[in-house]
Amino acid sequence: LADKQVDSVLVILTPQTMTEIETTAKAIINCKKKTKKPIVVNFMGGRLVTEAVRTMRSDQISTLQFPEQAARSFAMLTKFAGQQKQKSTKFNFTDINKKAVTKIFTDAQNRGQKALPEALALPVLAAYKFPLPKYYIVQNETEAEAAVKKINGRVALKIVSPDILHKSDIGGIALNVEPHEVKQKFHTLIKTVHKNAPTADLKGILVMEMLHVPSSAEFILGASKDPGLGAAVMVGLGGIFVEIFKDVSFGLLPLTKENAAQMVADLKANEIICGARGQKHLDGKSLVESIGRLAQLLTDFPQIKEIDINPLVILQEGQGVKALDARIILE
Numbered sequence: 661l662a663d664k665q666v667d668s669v670l671v672i673l674t675p676q677t678m679t680e681i682e683t684t685a686k687a688i689i690n691c692k693k694k695t696k697k698p699i700v701v702n703f704m705g706g707r708l709v710t711e712a713v714r715t716m717r718s719d720q721i722s723t724l725q726f727p728e729q730a731a732r733s734f735a736m737l738t739k740f741a742g743q744q745k746q747k748s749t750k751f752n753f754t755d756i757n758k759k760a761v762t763k764i765f766t767d768a769q770n771r772g773q774k775a776l777p778e779a780l781a782l783p784v785l786a787a788y789k790f791p792l793p794k795y796y797i798v799q800n801e802t803e804a805e806a807a808v809k810k811i812n813g814r815v816a817l818k819i820v821s822p823d824i825l826h827k828s829d830i831g832g833i834a835l836n837v838e839p840h841e842v843k844q845k846f847h848t849l850i851k852t853v854h855k856n857a858p859t860a861d862l863k864g865i866l867v868m869e870m871l872h873v874p875s876s877a878e879f880i881l882g883a884s885k886d887p888g889l890g891a892a893v894m895v896g897l898g899g900i901f902v903e904i905f906k907d908v909s910f911g912l913l914p915l916t917k918e919n920a921a922q923m924v925a926d927l928k929a930n931e932i933i934c935g936a937r938g939q940k941h942l943d944g945k946s947l948v949e950s951i952g953r954l955a956q957l958l959t960d961f962p963q964i965k966e967i968d969i970n971p972l973v974i975l976q977e978g979q980g981v982k983a984l985d986a987r988i989i990l991e
Contacts, residue, residue, distance in 0.1 A: 661695045672730075675708050682715070685712035692720075698734075698737055698889065699721060700722045704725075722886050740912045740919075751917060753789070769990070781986035781988045785983050790950065793868050793984065795866055798865050801846045805839075813869060814837060815842070816833065817833070818866040819865060819866075871982060873973070877933070879898040881951065881954055884966045893912075893954060897929040907928045917948065920948045920952055933974065947972075950981055950983075963991045966988070
């Protein structure tokens with residue numbers, strides 16, 4: 661690492677009979693304390709290396725399970741380093757409400773809550789001026805019917821609980837609910853969740869307007885924090901297609917406008933934004949701005965461990981985006 665020709669190091673360990681796993685881990689930790697160069701570690705061996713991996717992570721060493729993941733991490737670092745040498749324009753947002761987010765996170769911390777479901781994550785996005793559909797959190801059927809009248813159209817009903825992050829797994833979502841169906845759907849949703857998650861603490865139902873916008877596309881925007889590499893922002897084709905196509909690109913903080921634009925350009929789904937096969941162009945500029953707003957949120961609040969905005973609906977050119985669902989996990 662003292663060699664100027666060495667930019668980073670990948671350590672791969674496959675335990676043999678004479679391998680000193682813990683000693684190797686401690687040596688890596690000592691090396692990391694003496695350098696600012698990236699060190700990524702890949703200890704393969706399952707339970708044999710569990711304790712060593714835990715020790716390294718506690719000392720902010722980036723550890724990955726497979727060498728392919730490590731190679732992709734280095735590729736991202738190399739790309740990031742190249743981008744930093746290019747012309748860069750910083751994002752500058754003057755319309756955010758940092759105090760509102762501070763209160764949300766402080767209240768969650770005081771409750772001992774690290775996982776923030778949609779009902780708590782959406783106000784965070786609103787504070788950083790992510791466009792959202794109309795929504796209301798209600799406690800009973802009467803309030804639900806009143807909310808639907810304000811929305812004046814079909815709605816989605818979503819369970820609100822600090823114990824439930826993945827609502828669809830336990831039947832906690834009802835989509836395309838007509839106004840006259842709200843009372844019955846409300847009752848059915850509560851009954852289903854009580855059956856599938858009997859110990860969950862239910863805080864109500866989130867009533868959200870359904871978007872019916874032609875020529876739009878669902879994307880995902882998110883981030884996760886690695887102990888050694890920092891926060892990595894991710895954007896890609898979202899909705900139900902995330903796991904199917906795995907069309908995503910990444911960027912490391914700090915992100916410039918050029919970085920964010922390149923992340924979008926790297927996606928195969930960028931052809932959809934650009935109006936593939938005669939379709940209308942979508943609002944790629946608003947997607948780039950959304951990446952910047954997320955990067956600002958992560959910079960302002962480094963205690964965010966993970967965040968997912970999925971789906972983030974990209975509307976036609978000039979019409980912006982809409983964040984339909986989100987979740988946040990704090991350290």
